[in-house]
Amino acid sequence: MTDTYAISPAGPRAAVNSGAGIWISSIEIAGRMIRKFARTPQLIFFTTTQSALFLLMFRFAFGGAIKTHGSLSYVDFMVPGFIASSIMWAGLGAATGVAEDVDHGFVDRLRSLPIPRVSVLTGRALADMVLVVWSLATATVFGFIVGFRLTGSVTDGLAAFGLCVVFGFAFEWCFILIGLLGGSAQAAQSMSLVMVPLIFLSSAYVPVQSMPQGVRQFGENQPLTPMVDAVRSLALGPQGHGLFAHSSGYYLGVSLAWTAGICVVIGLLAAWRFARR
Numbered sequence: 001m002t003d004t005y006a007i008s009p010a011g012p013r014a015a016v017n018s019g020a021g022i023w024i025s026s027i028e029i030a031g032r033m034i035r036k037f038a039r040t041p042q043l044i045f046f047t048t049t050q051s052a053l054f055l056l057m058f059r060f061a062f063g064g065a066i067k068t069h070g071s072l073s074y075v076d077f078m079v080p081g082f083i084a085s086s087i088m089w090a091g092l093g094a095a096t097g098v099a100e101d102v103d104h105g106f107v108d109r110l111r112s113l114p115i116p117r118v119s120v121l122t123g124r125a126l127a128d129m130v131l132v133v134w135s136l137a138t139a140t141v142f143g144f145i146v147g148f149r150l151t152g153s154v155t156d157g158l159a160a161f162g163l164c165v166v167f168g169f170a171f172e173w174c175f176i177l178i179g180l181l182g183g184s185a186q187a188a189q190s191m192s193l194v195m196v197p198l199i200f201l202s203s204a205y206v207p208v209q210s211m212p213q214g215v216r217q218f219g220e221n222q223p224l225t226p227m228v229d230a231v232r233s234l235a236l237g238p239q240g241h242g243l244f245a246h247s248s249g250y251y252l253g254v255s256l257a258w259t260a261g262i263c264v265v266i267g268l269l270a271a272w273r274f275a276r277r
Contacts, residue, residue, distance in 0.1 A: 022116045029123025034130055043093070047131060050089060051139045055082055058205055059146045066206055072236075072243060079148035080160065080232040081204035083139045085224065087168035088199050090135035091175045092192050094128045098179025099188035118271055125172045132168035136161065152237030160234040167227045167255065170262040171195075177270040198224045203232075223258040230255045 037043055058078055068077040101107050107120060140161065150157045175192060182188025201219045202208070208219040219225055230251035233240055244251070 022119045022122070025116060025119035026122040026126060029120060030126035033124060033127030037127070037131065043131070044134065047090060047093075047135050048138050051086060051135055052142050054089070055079075055139065055142050055146060058082065062205075067210075068207065068243075072239065073147075075147045076149065076151070076236065076239070077207075077232070077243075078205055079143035079146070080235040081202075081228045083136060083143060083161075084164050084167065084228045084231040085199045085202070085204040086135045086139040087132055087164060087171055088195055088224070090132045091128065091168065091171050092189075092195070093131070094124075094172055094175035095178040095182065095188040095192040096185045097128070098124060098176050099182040099185045102180065103184055117274065121176055121267075121270055121274055124176060125169065128172050128175075129165070129169055132172070133165060136164050136168070150235055151239040152235050156234040156237060160231040163227070163231055163234070163252075163255070166259055170259040170266075173263060173266040173270055177266055177273060180270060180273045198222055202228055204228045223255075223262065226251050226254040226258060 059075055066074055066078075068074055101124075152160075174195065178191050178194075179188045182191050199205075201211070201215060202222060202224040203219065204224065208216055208225060211219055229244060230248065233244055233248040233251055236243070
């Protein structure tokens with residue numbers, strides 16, 4: 001009977017552990033990352049402090065020198081852009097975290113398990129989204145503290161916050177790819193700074209119409225600008241109608257198209273780089 005089992009094609013297959021599925025694996029890996037974040041309160045503190053410092057700097061140091069459209073105050077113009085762009089500041093640490101996991105061998109241990117390889121990256125992205133949502137929430141609270149007032153409907157405000165979460169997930173894949181390419185935490189941290197020009201050469205803090213030719217074209221056609229404009233148009237409601245050349249629906253459609261493109265293209269590049277290690 002033992003010999004029969006040994007030559008039976010069903011026997012060995014039944015004895016093999018097929019492992020967990022992609023979603024279960026991703027959630028388990030994300031849970032491990034989140035527990036690691038919870039054991040590092042300095043990370044949460046720095047994320048919160050960073051939001052406060054940047055907001056205070058632009059609100060009180062630069063706000064008086066920047067002109068906006070019509071009677072719209074700078075704080076009402078800037079805060080929606082600041083909240084939307086905070087996904088980038090929160091994501092900078094993701095590149096360093098991915099590089100550290102690779103360098104310390106944690107990723108190699110996960111690759112040895114019977115789980116889909118892509119779940120390693122997906123789990124990391126889901127875990128980092130916890131920090132992104134925290135950064136968005138604190139930026140929103142600080143925005144109201146420094147004087148911003150929601151002039152759109154509450155539903156539109158919640159929709160704007162949800163859009164920021166979606167945008168943050170897309171850009172997380174950019175930072176994951178940078179972490180995989182970096183080779184070390186220090187290199188990944190330096191490489192992630194290439195994302196900073198997207199923040200300042202967008203409509204987040206100043207109107208792109210005030211930028212010189214060339215820079216203005218870049219600012220109008222990079223992904224963060226329509227994302228910021230979509231969030232700002234929802235948050236300002238009727239007060240911001242004269243500020244935009246297009247409707248809220250237009251900016252929403254363009255920003256979601258950018259989001260889908262970033263997720264597909266950068267996500268595939270990250271998976272390819274991960275498989276090539």
